Amino acid sequence: MRKIFVSLSVALFVPLVNLASAQDASLIEAAKREGKVAWYTSLALPSSTALAKLFQDKYKGVEVEVHRTGSQRVLQRVMQEVQAGIKNADIIHTSDAGHFVLLKDKGLLMKYVPRGTAVIPDGFKDKDGFYYGMRATLTIIPYNPKIISESEAPRSWRELVDPKWKGKLVTAHPGYSGIIMTHVAALLNQFGWDYFKELSRNRLHLVQSANDPAGVVASGERPVGVNCAEYFCYKTMKQGNPLKIVYPKEGVPLVVSPTAIAKDAPHPSAAKLFTEFIFTKEAQQMLADREGLYTGHPEVTYPKDKPRLKELKLLPVDPQELEDKNAEIKKRFVEIFGA
Amino acid sequence: MSLPGAGVLGKLRVAGRPGLRRIDATLPVWVGAALFLVFLMLLPLGSIFVTSLRDEHGITLRNYLDVFTEEAFFKAIWNTVVVSFWVGVIALGIGALLGWLVTRTDLPWKRAIRALVMASFVTPPFLGAFAWTLLAGPNAGLLNKLYRSLTGSEEHLLNIFTIEGLIFVMALYSFPYVFSMIANVCELISSDLEDAANILGAGKMRVALSITLPLAAPALVGGFIIAFLHSLSLFGAPAILGLPSGIHTITTQIWALFQYPPRLDLAAAFSVPLLLTTMCLIALQKKILGRRGYSTVGGKGGQRRLVQLGVLRFPVLLLVVGILSLSVFLPYWILLKAALSKAWAVPLTWDNFTLGNFGFAFFSYGDTQRAILNTFKLGILTATVGTLIAALIAYITNRQIFRGARFLNFFALAPLVVPGIVLAVGLFIAYTRPPLALYGTIWILFVAYLTKEMPIGFSQAETTFKSIHPELEEASRIVGANRLRALRDVTAPLARSGLIAAWCFIFVGVIRELSASILLFTPKSKVVSVVIFDLKEEGQIGVIAVLGILLLVVSFLVIFTVQRLVGRDVLASRE
Structure with a gap:
């Protein structure tokens, strides 16, 4: 039976494969x-x-x-x-x-x-x-379960502006990372610049790469990230580091x-x-x-x-929109967060 | 060829009366020096001025207006001034104290202390800054963790991501400059005057204040200015420590202006104040140090008696070791720990131990091998060419081989006034486009490094030739050797150790250079410092630690090898 199947498939596909392989x-x-x-x-x-x-x-x-x-x-x-x-x-x-x-x-x-x-x-x-x-790539909220219990952990983007997170948050930078550029653009469509202004009152620690918040959170330098590349957080978590991922309920920016x-x-x-x-x-x-x-x-x-x-509510951003807003986002982000 | 070179040559022709033969011999030197100046200094700096004064419509002052009215830029300038001032003060305090202690007191372990000061000098400031983020990050920093576990406090002891933190780290890596200056002076001040004051009944304090301090004052002011300038020109440390909390300095702002879409016009306009400040400070320093009214400073006459520290000997030693552990032991330890751990913030147990960072850095990550190759190629090349040029100029100016030779001094020392990042802005604008498209090759880095290191190489070479009296050469000429032979058989062997020291200085300077490289590299022409900065932006802590250790190990190997070859302390001056 198996032989027949193999030869059948060979007979069917060989010409195609041959063409492609040539x-x-x-x-x-x-x-x-x-x-x-x-x-x-x-x-x-x-x-x-x-x-x-x-x-x-x-x-x-x-x-x-x-x-x-x-x-x-x-x-x-x-x-x-x-x-x-x-x-x-x-x-x-x-x-x-x-x-x-x-x-x-x-x-x-x-x-x-x-x-x-x-x-x-x-x-x-x-x-x-x-x-x-x-x-x-998705952008999500990473937190350190050794410092923040699951019940305390923020479940949404909006919760992060709560003053109780002052000095506890880290963000990556849209002037460096395309993931974060897309992330900011996606959240802008949801909440506008006011959200980021409120966020900045919590004195965020600024890093560059969308991957870096994973390390910062896992080390405990800041227990919560206001964004991070999900795949890198997943990898960091899988390597046994103290890190958990929240997929915020308002939606998850989708970065293609x-x-x-x-x-x-x-x-x-x-x-x-x-x-x-x-x-x-x-x-x-x-x-x-x-x-x-x-x-x-x-x-x-x-x-x-x-x-x-x-299963997730995704927040995609159109490439043209990203190109249009690139300069503005870089500039406003620096104005709001200082660097 | 542009005008200044031609002007010099014109003058030379008028001045060169003694005969055609002389002109012939000196002409190549002048042409070489003029070309050097034009291509390495005038063209890049000229490009900065031109770019800063232009927009798409023509000549304008708008760039300057933009720079000086925009609040963020103004803040960056203010931050830079504040940081550099305090770095100057603290580096002066540490450097002067240590310099005095190792030259004029009976402090034990002086050689070891000198070696450690040298280690601080060799450590790239950006690497020190990186190490300190791991030591004194407010929450995960290991020193803060230690503090919390000792005191039970919830607060942090240190926060390195602040202006204060930045000042602290930059001072740690600026003080060696002050140290070497003060140590040299202290070795030259004889105890005669102090003895005289003692005999006349002055107490220790009074002697220190009215004799030693005034004698050392020019060196102190000079040391402050050097530390100030050093901190002004640093890029890596403020980028690593300042940016995370939104603190920009002039150098990080210039770097940010290169990001897409690049604002070279603003970067140029922003470079000009930095350039002018440096020029003024160097002029001031020259004025202060040039005031050589004290015959006691400047010769090796007289006796130097060591101050007995008495009961303070060990507390002082402890203090010194404490200071040096901040710049050397603690950072090196954390780098080693980070290099060997999977997670740096967790104790280094067997579970957490890995050699993966080394494997990744050296074998998996292609950039590393290329960058290491580029770095050492550039280091060796720049050091060799730089030493040769520096030695040539120093020999000519020192022996006054032809008229006007001392003006060559100016050529060799001029780059001192140009901070690395400003030089890079200029080179970038000048050499990005054909016909002089050096950008994209390692040669633009070579040009930058050669220019930047020339003053250091030159001063080292000059000191060397000063110490070799022309009598020796003259003697050999009297017995029949020609100039070249005398140079080869007499001067060269005597100058050898000094020139090798110059080579070392340049080599170490090159392999740790970041502030110019960061604007001039392309993916093809990366160097290790740039790779480290790249990795820092991505947060690859273990791999950074590995490459940092590599830089340190190679620097030390080079210095030790050279010291063995030469048989003396290269950086510890006259012992």
Whole structure:
């Protein structure tokens, strides 16, 4: 029976696979000639190096140079290099979808449609085929259960403005992190700037990366975060650190982080190969399993102890809106919080 | 070629009467120095002025208006002044005390204390600041935890994320500059005058106040200014300690203005006051230190008698060790702990022990290897080229090989007035676009480092040549050697140790440089300090600790190796 099934499937799929693998073979060949791909990414360092390693193990001879920093810094570096005529970046990946509106407008992206993106939902795609959501991140409230009991823990974004949290909160920065940029934009739509002004009276500790509040909360430096990248908190928690996650009842900002190939990519084939790889089920599943991320891939399964996206009230933000509000959010945030 | 260079050359031609041969010999030096000045100083700084005075419509003062009317910018300036002033005061207090103690008293363990002061000097301030966030964060900081468990209090003892915390940490890493200055002076003041006053019946206090203090006063003021300037130019420490509580300084503000969309015009306008302040202070310092009215200071004549500390000997030693544990022992210990733990805030038990941070830093994370390579390439290259140029200029000015040679001094010392971040703003504007597109390569960092370290290398080289009397060379010339031979056989061996010290200073200065690198790097040309700052922004504490330890270990290895080679204390001056 099994044999029959195998041969049947071979008979059915071989032609298709052959066609694809012929394409693949030439792409792989070209990528190997280029030898490497420079990946400007805002994915947390441990996660991005893990993904790069998975790729390198699969395609020996194509090195992934991981250049990891915050989304806004990635954009800054890309734009500085463009200005100076330096062609170094192959793939650009940030968590501020607005960046891709900007980069596309300026003609800095290469149109490329990876095969794997056929199955992902519309919210993860640019309609013209320039960029695709590689992963989705939620922003949530992390707290330290050693310091704050479950009953005391805040259940909503609004509760965080309560003066009882004065000196106990930490926030990441939209001027660094695309996740936090999207987070602020999402909450602005709910509560307006007054919410942030009230929040600032609680004397927040400011860090940069959306991942950093996890460490700050787990160490006890501040017992509660007013935001944090959920996947990083999940990982921190799984490593045995004292940290718990609250999915606030008003809704959870959904951050879709696109990836795109730079128009002047010095290693275009390697960039295409890596982009193809990113959207394979294998890579997307790895992001979900190992890194605790959500993805647009419909067949990916998630750890049992994480909520399904459809169980949550999600607060997505439109990329165009993010691009429009980027400068204002950076400026107002600094005015309100001081730096 | 721009005008100043041509002007110098024109003058030279008029001045070079003694004959064509002379002009030929000196011309390359002048051309070299002029090029150096034009490309490394005038072009970048000129770009700053031009950019600061322009907007899309033409010439304007709007950038200055924007900078000086915007409250946030004004606050950054005010914060910087307050912080730098107190850093100056505290660094002066610590540096003068320690400098005096190790040179003029019978304090035990002087060599060890000097070595520890050197360790504070070598420690990059941003690394010290990072370590102190782990030690004295108000809630998780280990010192605060200790305090709470000892006293049962709910409050914290220290909060490092405040202006006071920032002053404290910056003073810890600025005092070595004051120390070396004061120690040098104290070694030169002879006890004769103090003895005379004693004989005439003055008490210890009176002697100290009316003899020693006035003799040391210029050095004290100079030390204050040096510490003030050092703190003014720091970027990493204020970014790590100030930003989390919304405190900006001038340097962090300039850095923030580079973020997208970049406001280079405002960054330039904001750099100008920093530049002018530094210029004024350096001029002031020169004036004060240049007033060499005291014949007792300036030669090695007379005897220096050690003050007996008596019963105070051990309490004072304890105090000194206490101070140095703040700048060295505690930070190093916490770095080591963070490097070896999974969670730094939890006690280091077997459960919490890991070598993963080392593995990740060295093997998984691609940036590290490239950055280490870049850092050492730049360190060795800058130190070697810098020492050669510094030695050449110092030799020429010291031996007055041709007319006007002393003006070369100016070329070598001019970069002193330019804070690293301002230099970087200028280099960025000047060399980002073709035809001089240095940006994107490590060469723009090389240029920045070479410029920045030139004054240090030069002063070290100058001191060296000053101490070698020309008589020795003349003697060898009399017995038939030509100038080059004399240089090779006589002067070079004598100057060797001094020049190697210069090499060390530059090397250490380069591998810990952050304030210029942070604006000039690209992902391809990252250096370790920038990687550390990147990781700090992401909160990768264990990996930062590993790289910090690496920087320290390499710095110390270099210094120890060199000391062995040379056989003396490189940074501890004249012992």
